[in-house]
Amino acid sequence: MMKMPASEEQQKIAKAFLSARAKKTPLTLYPGAMPATMGEAYAIQDAAIGFDGRTVGGWKVGRIPAELVDRYLDNRLAGPIFTDEIFDGSAGERPAMPVYADGFAAAEAEVLLRLGDVGTRDHDIETVKDCITEVRTGIEIASSPFREINRHGPAVTASDYGNNKGLILGPAIPDWRTADLIRMPVEFFIDDASVGAATMETMLDGPFGSALFLIRVLRARGIAIPAGTWVSTGAITGIHEIRPGQRGDALFNGKIRVGCAITG
Template sequence: MQTVISSDVAHMLMSVRNGKTAPPAHVPDSQIPLSIEDAYTIQDEVARHLGPIAGWKVGSETPASEPFCAPIHTSTIFTDGTTVPAELCRHLGVEAEIAYRFAHDLPPRTREWTRDEVLDAIGTIHPAIEILDTRFAQPGSQHKLLHTADQQSHGALIVGPGVADWRRFTPVQEPVVLTINNRIVAEHTGGNSAGDPLRLLVWLANHASRRKIGIAAGDIVTTGSTTGTIFVEHDADITACFPAIGSVRAHLA
């Protein structure tokens, strides 16, 4: 029964993405995934239609709670200074994040990846901007497992230049400045509810392994908002600066 529900939700999400169905304002209780595993099953069904996976988003509500994640596809990853096409996202929820690019594969395997193995596979650290969007009528309007199923509300990821000496940074102690249309809207130190993002990367490596996807060399993993989510209108200029790591800029058409 749950497989049928998962397929129905996946079909609905793809229908919205393809412009065949209006984003729903309400989803019946009978269509809500029964577990986080069911939500990931829906992610996998949707992902088969979205092209190559080139990264992940991972986060956690607290430093001790179970993380959650979603794959990110080539079609929604952009480089510093890009203009994100207006048609890509209906809603524009801006977040400043710290991301890591892997230099070595962490493929699926039967035994767990260790923390040392995962950290040794990291190549660079990056400033990033994630744009949150939704295939529902409004962000945050549905049961959280439906938003997890909807690729964790991912819209786009803009990745800044990388720094190879990533181990010298302590992400929870890094200052961040988020600017929207030349106005500072967030400026503080730390701010990620997940705490240490390296814990998230170790969890993700094993989660992706169990899902038979793994992490590939070149994949980018963004580790959650350091600023909260700030929704903006289209035609906005965004800059996220982590002074010691670097800056990333984007224009949201």
């Protein structure tokens, strides 16, 4: 993937999404020509990050459905998570997480990796672990003013910050280097009702594969990866739509819990 400078049309799309997010205005239609490739999507995303001006503290990684991989030439997508939308929920509190009530909103149980120095070398699934300083449980909040963001393919999803609206940092996973992360049971609850359960065996090459993907894509886009960057590695139990007033909780390994309260 080559880095593409944003065209005037792509800059207009980026500004339209920023305006809708700032004003909390729902978008019933995509605000321009829908991107057809991931390169076009990231051109819009990069323009929006530049116009936004906030500091990026992490990146969400999402899976591209298998039947779309050949079309979009990748199996994952990425979107920025801004530092002012990253909250600590490791002590058992439920941070209040705002979503676009008239747009799309969901919560996802994810494993979070904190990167140290990634250097300039090419990594593989084993050496990338040497770049990771911490592994935590967590919840990604997915929300966009465009309610149909996930219905038009991964490029549309990526174009609006990858459909991200925040991250909750849950408790750390102790001894993550020797733990069997891939087979760890994970369950998600909305208002105490179980809505999904799975393991990371469903996540392509797992959370470390997500880190590898992100390093590759950000380098191709000319984006620095400072030490301390969080990687939200992908939904484990599914993308669970959620509404203001509801609570979301993720349970890892039957004992590590992280939660949030959804607001409008």
